[in-house]
Amino acid sequence: MDGKSLFVGVMSVVADPVTDGLIDAINAKLSEEQWEQVAVLALSLREHALAVGDGQLAVLVEDIRAIALDVVAHPSGDDGVIRGGDAGGRD
Numbered sequence: 001m002d003g004k005s006l007f008v009g010v011m012s013v014v015a016d017p018v019t020d021g022l023i024d025a026i027n028a029k030l031s032e033e034q035w036e037q038v039a040v041l042a043l044s045l046r047e048h049a050l051a052v053g054d055g056q057l058a059v060l061v062e063d064i065r066a067i068a069l070d071v072v073a074h075p076s077g078d079d080g081v082i083r084g085g086d087a088g089g090r091d
Contacts, residue, residue: 018048019057026064038068 022045029037042065049058 016052019045019052019054022048035068035071039065039072042068 022041026038026041026045029035029041042061046058046061046065049055049061
């Protein structure tokens with residue numbers, strides 16, 4: 001992967017250092033392809049977002065967590081590239 005496609009560009013409606021720190025931590029773990037940690041941090045960020053009333057961020061982060069859990073459950077191989085399923089013989 002080129003690394004550039006890994007980073008999450010999110011903005012919180014509620015700006016606070018905890019939200020910013022968790023977003024930075026998620027981006028760092030994404031760049032390292034540490035998907036288990038992405039899922040853990042995303043859950044923490046989701047809970048924090050809900051606590052501060054940022055429902056939009058909570059929904060976005062839940063999607064990121066679902067993607068991370070899917071990657072953990074279905075690893076793609078040694079090169080780390082996620083490949084699409086069989087689309088009529090095409091990739």
